[in-house]
Amino acid sequence: xxxxxxxxxxxxxxxxxxxxxxxxxxxxxxxxxxxxxxxxxxxxxxxxxxxxxxxxxxxxxxxxxxxxxxxxxxxxxxxxxxxxxxxxxxxxxxxxxxxxxxxxxxxxxxxxxxxxxxxxxxxxxxxxxxxxxxxxxxxxxxxxxxxxxxxxxxxxxxxxxxxxxxxxxxxxxxxxxxxxxxxxxxxxxxxxxxxxxxxxxxxxxxxxxxxxxxxxxxxxxxxxxxxxxxxxxxxxxxxxxxxxxxxxxxxxxxxxxxxxxxxxxxxxxxxxxxxxxxxxxxxxxxxxxxxxxxxxxxxxxxxxxxxxxxxxxxxxxxxxxxxxxxxxxxxxxxxxxxxxxxxxxxxxxxxxxxxxxxxxxxxxxxxxxxxxxxxxxxxxxxxxxxx
Amino acid sequence: xxxxxxxxxxxxxxxxxxxxxxxxxxxxxxxxxxxxxxxxxxxxxxxxxxxxxxxxxxxxxxxxxxxxxxxxxxxxxxxxxxxxxxxxxxxxxxxxxxxxxxxxxxxxxxxxxxxxxxxxxxxxxxxxxxxxxxxxxxxxxxxxxxxxxxxxxxxxxxxxxxxxxxxxxxxxxxxxxxxxxxxxxxxxxxxxxxxxxxxxxxxxxxxxxxxxxxxxxxxxxxxxxxxxxxxxxxxxxxxxxxxxxxxxxxxxxxxxxxxxxxxxxxxxxxxxxxxxxxxxxxxxxxxxxxxxxxxxxxxxxxxxxxxxxxxxxxxxxxxxxxxxxxxxxxxxxxxxxxxxxxxxxxxxxxxxxxxxxxxxxxxxxxxxxxxxxxxxxxxxxxxxxxx
Numbered sequence: 206x207x208x209x210x211x212x213x214x215x216x217x218x219x220x221x222x223x224x225x226x227x228x229x230x231x232x233x234x235x236x237x238x239x240x241x242x243x244x245x246x247x248x249x250x251x252x253x254x255x256x257x258x259x260x261x262x263x264x265x266x267x268x269x270x271x272x273x274x275x276x277x278x279x280x281x282x283x284x285x286x287x288x289x290x291x292x293x294x295x296x297x298x299x300x301x302x303x304x305x306x307x308x309x310x311x312x313x314x315x316x317x318x319x320x321x322x323x324x325x326x327x328x329x330x331x332x333x334x335x336x337x338x339x340x341x342x343x344x345x346x347x348x349x350x351x352x353x354x355x356x357x358x359x360x361x362x363x364x365x366x367x368x369x370x371x372x373x374x375x376x377x378x379x380x381x382x383x384x385x386x387x388x389x390x391x392x393x394x395x396x397x398x399x400x401x402x403x404x405x406x407x408x409x410x411x412x413x414x415x416x417x418x419x420x421x422x423x424x425x426x427x428x429x430x431x432x433x434x435x436x437x438x439x440x441x442x443x444x445x446x447x448x449x450x451x452x453x454x455x456x457x458x459x460x461x462x463x464x465x466x467x468x469x470x471x472x473x474x475x476x477x478x479x480x481x482x483x484x485x486x487x488x489x490x491x492x493x494x495x496x497x498x499x500x501x502x503x504x505x506x507x508x509x510x511x512x513x514x515x516x517x518x519x520x521x522x523x524x525x526x527x528x529x530x531x532x533x534x535x536x537x538x539x540x541x542x543x544x545x546x547x548x549x550x551x552x553x554x555x556x557x558x559x560x561x562x563x564x565x566x567x568x569x570x571x572x573x574x575x576x577x578x579x580x581x582x583x584x585x586x587x588x589x590x591x592x
Numbered sequence: 593x594x595x596x597x598x599x600x601x602x603x604x605x606x607x608x609x610x611x612x613x614x615x616x617x618x619x620x621x622x623x624x625x626x627x628x629x630x631x632x633x634x635x636x637x638x639x640x641x642x643x644x645x646x647x648x649x650x651x652x653x654x655x656x657x658x659x660x661x662x663x664x665x666x667x668x669x670x671x672x673x674x675x676x677x678x679x680x681x682x683x684x685x686x687x688x689x690x691x692x693x694x695x696x697x698x699x700x701x702x703x704x705x706x707x708x709x710x711x712x713x714x715x716x717x718x719x720x721x722x723x724x725x726x727x728x729x730x731x732x733x734x735x736x737x738x739x740x741x742x743x744x745x746x747x748x749x750x751x752x753x754x755x756x757x758x759x760x761x762x763x764x765x766x767x768x769x770x771x772x773x774x775x776x777x778x779x780x781x782x783x784x785x786x787x788x789x790x791x792x793x794x795x796x797x798x799x800x801x802x803x804x805x806x807x808x809x810x811x812x813x814x815x816x817x818x819x820x821x822x823x824x825x826x827x828x829x830x831x832x833x834x835x836x837x838x839x840x841x842x843x844x845x846x847x848x849x850x851x852x853x854x855x856x857x858x859x860x861x862x863x864x865x866x867x868x869x870x871x872x873x874x875x876x877x878x879x880x881x882x883x884x885x886x887x888x889x890x891x892x893x894x895x896x897x898x899x900x901x902x903x904x905x906x907x908x909x910x911x912x913x914x915x916x917x918x919x920x921x922x923x924x925x926x927x928x929x930x931x932x933x934x935x936x937x938x939x940x941x942x943x944x945x946x947x948x949x950x951x952x953x954x955x956x957x958x959x960x961x962x963x964x965x966x967x968x969x970x971x972x973x974x975x976x977x978x979x
Contacts, residue, residue, distance in 0.1 A: 209632070217625040217831065225619055232612055232800060238604040242916060243909045245596070275662035275802065278820040278830030290706075311819025311829055318815055319677075408831060413619060415662065415802055415833020428705055432698025433665040434919070442698055443665030444604065444795060446802020449833070522630045529629060532821070 210571055210578075212528045215358050215386060215504060215562035220452070221411025227455040228413070228448040239445055240434060249447055256454025260418050263388060263457040264395040264403070272440040273450050274430075276417035277385040277406030278308040281352070283419055283430040283441065284381040284402035285312040288350040290428060294320030298346040300378070302326040302334050302353045303547035304362075307532065309352050309383055321349070330549045331497040332362035339369060343376040350379045355403075356386040359531040359544045359560055360495035361504025363391065370399025385409055389460035389565065390470070390501040395420045407449065412456035416449030463565055474502035476567045480576050481505050487580030488512075488587070494545060494558065503563040506531070508550070509583045511590035512557045515539055517582055524578040529560050597958055599915045602745050602773060602891060602949035607839070608798025614842040615800070615835040626832050627821060636834055643841025647805050650775060650844040651782040651790070659827040660837050661817075663804035664772040664793030665695040668739070670806055670817040670828065671768040671789035672699040675737040677815060681707030685733040687765070689713040689721050689740045690934035691749075693919065696739050696770055708736070717936045718884040719749035726756060730763040737766045742790075743773040746918040746931045746947055747882035748891025750778065757786025772796050776847035776952065777857070777888040782807045794836065799843035803836030850952055861889035863954045867963050868892050874967030875899075875974070881932060881945065890950040893918070895937070896970045898977035899944050902926060904969055911965040916947050 211219075237246040239253055254268065261268040274280045289299070299321045301313045317323045324346055326334045334353065342348070351373050356363050366382070373380040382400040387393055388410040395403050403420040407413060421440070433442025463469065485491050490510040509517065514530035521528055531542040541555035550558070559579070598606075624633040626640055641655065648655045661667045676686070686708045688700045704710045711733055713721045721740065729735070738760050743750050753769070760767040769787040774780055775797040782790050790807040794800060808827070820829025850856065872878050877897040896904065901917035908915055918929040928942035937945070946966070 209630075211624075213625070213628060213630075216628055217623065219623040220619060228619075232607060232615075236604065236606040237598075237914075238600070238795075238801075241600060241603055241914070242905055243596075243600075243914045245914070275666070275833065276830045278818050279662070281820075282818050306820075307822075308818075308820035308829060311816070315815055315819050406831070408625075413833070413835055414625075414831050415836050428702055429698070431665050431669050431695075432702050433668075433693075433695035435694075442695060443663045444793070444801050446662065446800070446833075446836070448800055449802050449836075518629055527624075527628070527630045527632070 207525060209522070209525045209527045210575055212526060212561045212563060212575060214564055215409065215560065216529055217408045217414060218411050218564070220413060221456050221459045223459070224411055224413070224452045224455045228452040231448040231451050239447060240436065253445060253447065253450050256450045256457075259454040259457040260405075263461045264393045264420055265397070266395045266420055269438065270395070270420050270422070272419050272421065272437040273445065273453070274417045274419055274441060275415055275446065276408070277306075277383070277404050278311075280404035280406070280417045280419040281308045281381065281383060282312050282315075284404060285316060285350065285352070286430050287402065287421075288379040288381065289316050289321065292349050296347055297349045298322040298324050300324045300326060300342055300346065300348045300351045302364075303328050304332055304357055304544045305352065305354050306358055306383055306385065309354065313352065322346070324348070326353070328547050332357060332360050332495040332544070332548050333365060333498055336365075336368070339372060343372060343378070348376060348378040350381060352381040352383065355382050355384040356391055356501045357495070357544060358386050359542060360506045360548070361386070361500035362495040362498040363500060366398070374399070386501060388457065389463040390503055392464045396422070407453040407456060410456050410460045412453035413449050416446050416453045418453065469565065470502050473563065473565060473567060476569075476572055477502055477505055477563060480561065480572050481507070483572075483576035484579050487576070488583040491583070494548060494550070503565070504560070506545075506558055506560040508554050508558050510557060511587040512559070512583045514556065514559060516586060517559060520582040520585065521578055524582060526575055526578045530558060531560050594912060596909070596912045596914045597962055599913060599948045599950060599962060601951055602796065602947065603916055604795045604801060605798050605951070607800060608843050608846040610846070611798055611800070611839045611842045615839040618835040618838050626834060627823065640832060640834065640837050643837045643844075646841040646844040647792075650848045651780045651807055652784070653782045653807055656825065657782070657807050657809070659806050659808065659824040660832065660840070661804045661806055661828060662802055662833065663795070664693075664770070664791050665698075667791035667793070667804045667806040668695045668768065668770060669699050669702075671791060672703060672737065672739070673817050674789065674808075675766040675768065676703050676708065679736050683734055684736045685709040685711050687711045687713060687729055687733065687735045687738045689751075690715050691719055691744055691931045692739065692741050693745055693770055693772065696741065700739065709733070711735070713740070715934050719744060719747050719882040719931070719935050720752060720885055723755070726759060730759060730765070735763060735765040737768060739768040739770065741770040743771070743778055743888045744882070744931060745773050746929060747893045747935075748773070748887035749882040749885040750887060753785070761786070773888060775844065776850040777890055779851045783809070794840040794843060797843050797847045799840035800836050803833050803840045805840065856952065857889050860950065860952060860954060863956075863959055864889055864892055864950060867948065867959050868894070870959075870963035871966050874963070875970040878970070881935060881937070890952070891947070893932075893945055893947045895941050895945050897944060898974040899946070899970045901943065901946060904946060904973060907969040907972065908965055911969060913962055913965045917945060918947050
């Protein structure tokens with residue numbers, strides 16, 4: 206059987222160019238503990254600092270503002286910890302948007318269990334939080350932390366969050382941004398954004414699974430997230446995932462090149478738009494979620510009437526196309542997407558939605574193959590499930 | 593220059609036989625997110641479960657009792673979270689031995705910051721907590737959690753902890769055991785030990801850095817440690833470090849073979865003893881820390897009078913021998929070992945101590961090279977630093 210066409214890059218991306226090669230020396234001869242006190246250990250430490258510079262460069266930060274973690278979920282939990290562990294929950298709120306990833310919802314729930322009120326920021330049908338919505342919640346509650354996603358993992362919708370830092374800080378709250386889906390798709394200037402913490406996950410942009418990063422705007426007196434051997438400048442203890450960090454450094458370099466390649470990003474968005482056009486034309490009643498919003502160029506999520514993803518996805522797989530209903534982290538639950546319902550979809554519409562997330566280079570043959578497979582499968586299903 | 597003789601295996605071990613080979617497919621073609629809903633993702637999920645069985649086999653546990661984490665520090669913090677997050681700190685204590693790794697001390701300190709009293713269990717000059725010491729602390733305090741190290745990372749001393757589970761549980765407390773230094777060196781039967789949680793770190797036994805495991809005796813109603821996509825049966829959210837997990841599975845298989853190779857372990861202990869004898873004979877006034885206790889067979893920590901490790905270690909490195917003063921996680925601080933001071937050493941004695949931790953196969957030529965280098969360097973120093 207031919208290699209399937211992998212269109213689930215928002216779930217996880219394969220290792221990028223040069224990433225495995227950069228990791229191998231640190232899995233083989235350079236196996237030393239970076240906390241060791243001899244020359245070869247110092248070389249490993251220096252390599253980690255090189256990777257930190259690459260990650261910092263990607264987001265316009267200083268290296269000391271970057272700490273490595275085990276992934277996006279840990280980064281988000283660390284940010285919540287920094288913001289909330291020193292606070293009394295009495296009458297204080299944690300504010301998260303209605304379209305957050307399960308890691309953010311989970312972190313909020315954990316702190317709800319410790320006494321914080323959790324409030325949701327509603328989104329409109331384009332997946333955007335209106336500025337007035339944020340202002341109202343900031344005025345009505347006493348938020349300690351606001352957490353919002355930058356580029357939605359399902360729809361690709363990019364929040365209009367410029368100017369939010371001032372609002373949130375003026376209300377006395379901290380701001381965490383989940384930018385897990387941004388690297389390589391969206392130019393990032395972390396200091397200009399003004400968020401206190403920004404979470405990243407390596408495997409979403411060509412580093413291996415199990416490594417992530419957290420940007421911190423300024424040093425605080427918060428206690429360490431994991432307290433141990435003082436690694437990561439005391440911010441996150443535990444022997445470093447050296448090979449993962451080196452791979453993330455290389456992937457960050459690749460991601461920066463990608464976002465600097467304006468023509469490449471435009472071509473990718475064009476390719477995505479062509480794919481959408483082909484499907485919209487071929488599947489009566491279909492529509493694109495969040496199409497009124499700016500979106501990252503590799504992502505589309507479509508409503509396909511009469512096509513429950515539980516049935517559509519195996520049909521597509523049989524045709525050699527691997528895609529998803531929405532978040533991979535929720536894929537095994539088979540519940541309709543909360544993101545789409547927050548954007549006004551009915552549970553039925555949400556359940557009949559397909560997420561396609563493309564690689565940076567997506568050639569026209571693959572596009573045609575994908576579009577034809579999706580149109581055929583959707584029409585086959587629609588015949589049997591008339592609306 | 594010849595490859596240095598690496599005698600710091602307790603800081604981190606190189607990848608074991610077959611480990612990198614087992615990981616490579618999951619860094620290359622099998623890059624899928626294990627939460628994906630298509631065949632190739634299910635294969636990745638199945639491979640993770642295979643690795644979980646290997647880790648479970650190593651410690652005599654059921655696979656569902658094993659959750660993967662990013663390492664020993666995270667495992668320990670997760671155990672503390674499970675034990676303490678649902679408790680009110682009012683008048684409750686966390687009890688840790690005086691010879692714990694910085695990860696455990698750090699976790700205790702974090703919970704001290706949340707209102708728990710932290711009590712220390714003193715050790716004798718052999719590095720052992722007397723049973724009466726434990727009984728007294730359990731009677732005097734209202735402990736919620738007791739955390740003890742099984743095999744000490746510096747001295748290799750194995751605590752006599754059999755029978756402790758009953759005492760600790762009878763006092764209404766939970767028990768966490770840091771077994772990070774045990775795999776491959778010590779046969780483990782996690783259920784028989786009776787601890788509620790046991791922490792492991794992959795890179796200490798031939799898996800890569802950045803992956804660990806936590807044994808949990810029984811399901812509890814505690815909230816998830818990292819809450820997110822429901823991975824690790826809801827115990828630890830976040831996309832799995834797939835390649836790390838697969839590598840850990842293979843390393844666990846190797847470690848089980850090692851501990852089942854009784855002759856090999858005896859030979860290793862013999863080799864370590866010969867090395868010690870050579871040094872004790874060659875360095876007047878030297879002695880082995882914890883020599884009255886059972887110790888893991890690859891570890892020795894010696895007091896070498898007049899030989900501050902800050903000076904001795906670079907001398908040894910120049911002679912092609914890489915070793916350490918004690919914990920790698922504390923190596924960059926250059927403070928005298930708290931473990932040794934808890935065992936009755938003066939700060940000067942602790943500062944003049946050398947840890948040597950051997951690979952499983954340590955040939956006589958390497959032993960002679962190491963012993964001669966240490967004796968020469970120590971005598972050179974002693975001439976200039978007469979006691």
